[in-house]
Each structure stands twice: as C-alpha cells, then as structure tokens.
Amino acid sequence: MRNTFIVVAAAAIMMLGILGSGVIFLDEQRLKSLVAQHVENQTGRRLEIRGPLRVRLFPGLRISAEQVLMLPPEGFDGPELFSADRIDMQVRLLALVRSRVEASDVRLSGARINLHTDEQGRSSLEGLGRTRPAGVADWTSGPVTLENATLSFSDARRGVGEVLEMERIDLAGVAPGRPVEFRFRGNVEEPAAFDMLEVDGLLVPAANGGARLSNMRLLGSMNQGRYRIEVRGNVSYSAEPPMQLGLDGGIVHFNEHRFLIDASYLAGERPYLTAALATDMFDVDVLAVVQKLAELADEPADSGLMTALRGFDFDLSMAAGRVAELGMVLSDARFDLNGREGKVVLSMPTTRLPGGMGAAEVILDLRRQRPAISAQLNLEVSRLESLLVALRLEPFLDGAGRVNMDLAVSPATASERLAAAWTGRGEIEMQPGEWLFLVGDPDQRQSGLGAFDRMHAKLLLGSQSVLADELSIRMADGTLTGEIGFALSDRALFGSLQLQEQGRLELISLAGTLGHPILIRTPPQLLPAE
Numbered sequence: 001m002r003n004t005f006i007v008v009a010a011a012a013i014m015m016l017g018i019l020g021s022g023v024i025f026l027d028e029q030r031l032k033s034l035v036a037q038h039v040e041n042q043t044g045r046r047l048e049i050r051g052p053l054r055v056r057l058f059p060g061l062r063i064s065a066e067q068v069l070m071l072p073p074e075g076f077d078g079p080e081l082f083s084a085d086r087i088d089m090q091v092r093l094l095a096l097v098r099s100r101v102e103a104s105d106v107r108l109s110g111a112r113i114n115l116h117t118d119e120q121g122r123s124s125l126e127g128l129g130r131t132r133p134a135g136v137a138d139w140t141s142g143p144v145t146l147e148n149a150t151l152s153f154s155d156a157r158r159g160v161g162e163v164l165e166m167e168r169i170d171l172a173g174v175a176p177g178r179p180v181e182f183r184f185r186g187n188v189e190e191p192a193a194f195d196m197l198e199v200d201g202l203l204v205p206a207a208n209g210g211a212r213l214s215n216m217r218l219l220g221s222m223n224q225g226r227y228r229i230e231v232r233g234n235v236s237y238s239a240e241p242p243m244q245l246g247l248d249g250g251i252v253h254f255n256e257h258r259f260l261i262d263a264s265y266l267a268g269e270r271p272y273l274t275a276a277l278a279t280d281m282f283d284v285d286v287l288a289v290v291q292k293l294a295e296l297a298d299e300p301a302d303s304g305l306m307t308a309l310r311g312f313d314f315d316l317s318m319a320a321g322r323v324a325e326l327g328m329v330l331s332d333a334r335f336d337l338n339g340r341e342g343k344v345v346l347s348m349p350t351t352r353l354p355g356g357m358g359a360a361e362v363i364l365d366l367r368r369q370r371p372a373i374s375a376q377l378n379l380e381v382s383r384l385e386s387l388l389v390a391l392r393l394e395p396f397l398d399g400a401g402r403v404n405m406d407l408a409v410s411p412a413t414a415s416e417r418l419a420a421a422w423t424g425r426g427e428i429e430m431q432p433g434e435w436l437f438l439v440g441d442p443d444q445r446q447s448g449l450g451a452f453d454r455m456h457a458k459l460l461l462g463s464q465s466v467l468a469d470e471l472s473i474r475m476a477d478g479t480l481t482g483e484i485g486f487a488l489s490d491r492a493l494f495g496s497l498q499l500q501e502q503g504r505l506e507l508i509s510l511a512g513t514l515g516h517p518i519l520i521r522t523p524p525q526l527l528p529a530e
Contacts, residue, residue, distance in 0.1 A: 028053050035065065038101035045081065046071045061096070064088045073126045078116040078156065081124045085110030104143075111149040115243065119156045144171040149186075153243045153267045165192070171203070179204045182213060193308040195221040201235070210238045216247075222304040228255055243267035247275075257282055259318070270341070273314040282320045286328035287392065293346075293362060294420045297371050297409045310366045314339045328390045329354060342367040355386030373409035375422070378402075384430065394491065394514040399433020399455070410463050421463040428468065430455045451475065457484075464488055468495075477501045486514055493517050 032049045039047040051066030070082035086109040095102040116124045151164040166186035184199035201216035218231040233250030237243075243266075250261040263275035299306050316337040323330035331352040338345045344364040350357050358379045365372040381387055385398035405426030431454040452475045457468040467485035478501025486493050491514040499506040504524040512518035 031055070031063065032065070034096070034101050035063065038103070039070070043070070045073075060090050061093050062088060062090050063101075072116075072124045073122065076122055076124065076126070077118040077120070078124055078154075079114040081114060083112045084108045106144045108144075108146045109148060111146050113149065113151045115151070115153050117155045117157065121157065145169070179214075193222070193304050193311070195223070195225060195304065206236075210236070212236050222308070227305070229253070231261070233261070252277065257284070270313045271311065273312050273316070275314075275316045277316070277318040278320075279318070280321045282318075282323045283325050284323065286324050286330065290422070291419075293364075293373065294409045294422055296364060297373055297411045297420045299371070301369060306366060306371075309339060309344055309364070310342045312339060313341070327392070353387070354390035355383040355388075356381040370411060375405075375407040375424075377405040377407065377426070379404070381430070384433065385436065396436055396514050396517075397430070397433065398436055399430035399452075401428065401430035401433070401455075403428045403459070405459065405461065407461065422461060423463055424461050426459045426461075428455070428457050428459055452480075460485075471497070475501075482508075484510060491515065 032053050035053070036047040036049065039045070048069045048071065049065045049067070050069065053063065053065045056062045056064070065087050066085065068084045068087050069080045072078055072081050088107045088109075089103040090105040092102045092104075114124055146166060146169040149166040149169065151166065153163075164186070166184060168183075168185035170183035170185075171180050179202050182199070182201050182203035185197070187194050187197050197218070197220045199213075199216065199218045201213040204212045204214055206212055213235040216231070216233055216235045218229070220229045221227065222229070230253040231247070231250055233247050236246040236248070238245075245265040247261065247263040250263065252259045252261045257279065259277040259279045261275055261277045263273065266272045296306075314337065318335045318337075320330070320333045320335075323333050333351045334349055336345075336347045336349075338347075342365070344366060346362040346364070348358075348360045350359045356379055358377070360375060360377045362373065362375040379387070380402055382400050383398065384401070385395040388395045388397065403426065405424055407422045407424035409420055410423045411420050430452075432452060433455060434451040452473045455471070455473045457471040460467040460469055465485055465487050467483060469483045471480070471482050471484060473480040478499060480497055480499050482495060482497035484493075484495035484497070493510045493512050493514055495510040497508040497510070499508060504526055506524040507522045509520040510517065511520060
C-alpha cells in the first residue's frame with residue numbers, strides 16, 4: 001500500500017510538471033517575458049525579443065529566440081548595447097515550471113556589441129550588472145559561445161570608431177564578478193589582417209567594464225603562414241571607448257625567435273600600438289631581411305601585412321644583444337619602427353657591425369598604390385675587408401674611412417625577370433687603404449697599384465651592378481683616376497683607369513671577376529713637360 005502511494009504521488013507530481021510546462025511552452029509571450037526578466041535580473045538592462053521564440057524538447061530542453069536586443073541605459077543617446085540574430089540556450093525544466101530561467105550552453109549567432117560613448121560622455125556599459133538582485137544565480141552554468149560576432153567601439157564626441165570581427169568566442173559560463181575561461185577566434189581590420197587569430201586565457205572582470213586576461217595565449221599567422229606569432233602574458237582591457245589593451249610580462253615567439261615584450265593598444269579612428277621588445281639573440285640573415293624590405297614594393301596592396309601597416313599607427317622598438325650568428329653580425333643593436341597615416345619609418349641608430357659602425361633609416365610610403373621605399377645608410381669603416389666579406393663580396397679593397405648611400409627600391413621588372421632591388425647613389429672615402437686583388441697576384445705587386453694614401457669615388461648602385469665613378473686614388477708615386485664596376489650576378493669586373501706617375505700616363509682596362517681580375521695595360525706614354 002505504501003509503495004502504491006509513493007508511485008501515485010510521483011506520477012501526480014510528474015503530471016503537474018508536464019501540465020505546468022505545457023502551459024508555459026504554449027504561451028510564447030510568457031516565455032519571452034521569463035527570458036527577458038532573467039536577463040534583466042542579471043544585468044539591470046531591458047531585453048526585447050522581436051522575433052519568434054521556440055522550444056525544443058530533444059536533445060534536452062532548449063529555447064531559441066530570434067532578433068534579440070538589449071537596450072542601452074535610460075536616456076542614453078546611442079545604439080543598443082547588444083543585438084543578436086539568434087540566441088539558443090539550454091534550460092532546466094523544473095526551474096521553468098517554477099517560472100524561472102536557469103540557462104546553460106548558450107549560443108549566440110550574428111551578435112553585435114556596441115560599446116558607445118554619447119555626446120554627454122555616457123557609456124553604453126553604464127551601470128551594467130549593478131542592479132543585480134541578491135541571491136540571483138549566475139547568468140549561465142555552462143559554456144557561452146558567440147559565432148560571427150562584431151564588437152564596435154565608437155565615441156560620438158570624438159567621431160571615431162573601430163570594429164573587431166570575431167568568428168568565435170567561447171566562455172566557460174558567465175558569472176558576474178568571477179573569472180571565466182575565455183577563447184577567441186576571429187580577426188581584426190577589413191580586409192582581415194591575419195590568416196588566423198586565436199586567443200585563450202582566464203578572463204577576470206574589473207571595474208568600469210574592464211577586464212584582465214590572465215595567462216593569455218595568442219596564436220596568429222599572416223601572409224599565408226609566412227609569419228607565425230605566439231604571444232603569452234597578461235592583458236588588461238578597458239571596454240569604454242576608446243578601447244585600450246595593455247600587455248605586461250609578455251613573451252613573443254615570432255617564427256623561430258623569442259622576445260620579451262611590453263605593449264599597449266588604443267582603439268580609435270587610427271588604432272595606435274606601442275611595444276618594446278628585447279632579446280639576447282635574434283638569428284636572422286640580415287641581408288635577406290634587407291632584400292625582403294625591397295620586395296615590399298611588390299607586395300599586394302590587400303595583403304594582411306600591408307593592411308596592418310596602413311591601418312595602424314605604431315611605435316615599436318627592439319633591442320638585441322646580437323643579431324645573426326654569421327655574415328652581417330650586428331652587436332648591441334636597436335631598431336625603431338614608427339608608423340603614421342601609412343608612412344612607416346624603420347631606423348637603426350649607430351650599431352657595431354663587421355669592420356666598423358653603421359646607422360640606417362628606411363622609409364616606406366604605403367599611401368600609394370605601389371609602395372615607395374627609400375633609405376639612407378651611413379658607415380664608419382675601420383676595416384673594409386671585413387665588411388665586404390659580411391656583404392658576401394670578394395675582399396677586393398681594404399682600409400678605413402666612410403661610406404654614405406641614398407637608396408630607393410626599383411620595383412620588379414617582369415620583362416627582364418628581375419626582382420625588386422635597391423638602387424641609389426653615394427660616396428666612399430678611404431684613407432689609407434689598398435686594392436687587395438691588385439696585390440694578390442705576384443705579377444701585379446710591382447705595378448705600384450696596391451697601397452694608397454687616399455681614395456674617393458662616387459658610388460652608383462644599380463639593380464644589376466655597382467659602379468665607383470669619378471674615382472681618384474692618391475698613391476705614394478702617382479695618382480689613379482677613372483671608374484671601376486662589377487656585375488652583381490657573376491661579379492664580372494669592368495672599368496678603365498688612368499695611372500699617372502713620374503711624368504708618365506698609362507691606360508688600364510679591367511676585365512675578369514673580382515676574384516680573378518684581369519688588367520689590360522697599354523704602354524706608358526710620356527706626359528708633356530710643364
């Protein structure tokens with residue numbers, strides 16, 4: 001009898017539950033009111049569901065609503081804080097029977113979040129969550145997913161705006177005032193600056209709508225995977241326009257290289273990024289990087305790298321104890337990269353390099369359809385032979401002095417199958433020095449063409465050759481004038497010289513290569529007596 005009573009009572013409770021839930025399921029307006037009240041209890045903001053609302057029983061009890069809006073604060077002059085094409089959530093049956101919504105596994109599609117400051121300086125986040133009644137449960141007890149969302153930052157007083165596109169954001173539940181696991185899948189800029197961008201971390205709420213993402217890990221790639229980026233650290237975030245991000249205690253892996261970093265980002269009409277990086281060792285082929293800079297002239301205008309360089313203003317600096325293991329090795333180097341309105345300046349203050357000290361500045365003007373790239377190079381040389389070896393040239397000349405160059409990039413020429421290359425002009429002055437290839441051959445050692453007291457020449461760098469023009473060399477017993485050049489592809493030597501010594505004039509033509517020069521000499525002619 002007792003067991004029968006228990007069974008009947010249980011059945012009655014189940015029937016009452018089914019009856020009550022059935023009444024609720026059939027009343028769409030009642031369900032909308034319950035969902036809206038749940039959100040208002042959590043946020044203090046009114047929610048409107050302007051589209052249809054549906055209930056599914058399997059798998060699990062789920063509510064789906066379309067065209068959902070969360071209104072801004074009372075009297076606010078601006079767009080709604082939040083809207084979504086569709087919200088889908090799992091709810092508990094027993095709570096629903098009791099006219100409550102306890103949500104989990106919430107999914108939002110086509111969400112648009114507007115963080116706006118109006119003319120009176122009021123934020124769309126003003127007062128969010130402060131009126132949450134005591135004893136109200138967390139928003140959700142399970143994951144929250146946003147798909148194909150946009151986050152807009154705007155300020156009516158400053159007339160600026162910024163949009164962040166998000167393919168996917170995952171939160172391990174929403175609990176006001178408590179840390180939650182955060183996952184971001186998306187991009188920035190239009191067109192997209194990255195091939196892919198992922199961010200994971202522990203999201204810790206802060207005052208005034210801000211947050212801190214602890215133990216953050218960012219993964220990204222650009223230019224079809226050519227540039228791979230990983231960043232770890234702690235990110236502080238201020239949501240009120242203009243949005244601000246800060247990274248402290250950061251570690252960056254760029255391709256195979258590792259850096260310490262502190263950085264900040266300020267959203268606005270022209271987003272601004274500042275960062276300071278430091279590393280003990282940055283192993284890179286410096287000459288290959290120089291060539292890569294030239295190839296920016298042929299970079300597609302809509303590539304991720306060009307979009308990022310044009311779309312941001314930035315001040316970046318990097319200090320490296322050593323750059324490169326072999327070749328053009330730089331010691332105690334510093335690089336500054338500054339961008340304003342699409343004009344980018346890369347500068348290297350005086351840095352120790354093989355055979356001397358050097359400073360350089362490169363300017364990229366990205367405001368044109370085809371980027372214009374120019375550079376200035378200044379070298380104080382203590383041993384030119386070492387510098388030439390680092391430049392992968394035969395050590396045909398040695399000495400101490402200076403070299404100055406004004407350079408520009410000549411874009412690729414398809415008809416000649418040439419890559420973009422540096423071209424320009426400058427000058428070289430050495431005192432004292434010697435022509436190593438002229439004294440290397442025993443037959444030439446008696447020519448008197450080796451050592452000199454002073455040399456000066458105009459330098460012309462073409463896409464295919466290097467020329468020392470207006471050459472003037474003062475030696476102990478005479479002077480040497482003319483021009484000397486060589487081809488960049490095979491080091492083929494060319495030029496003509498006039499040797500004037502002891503009242504005689506001798507004409508010399510150059511052939512062969514830098515490694516194996518050939519001097520074609522004519523019989524000396526006596527100069528007229530003065």
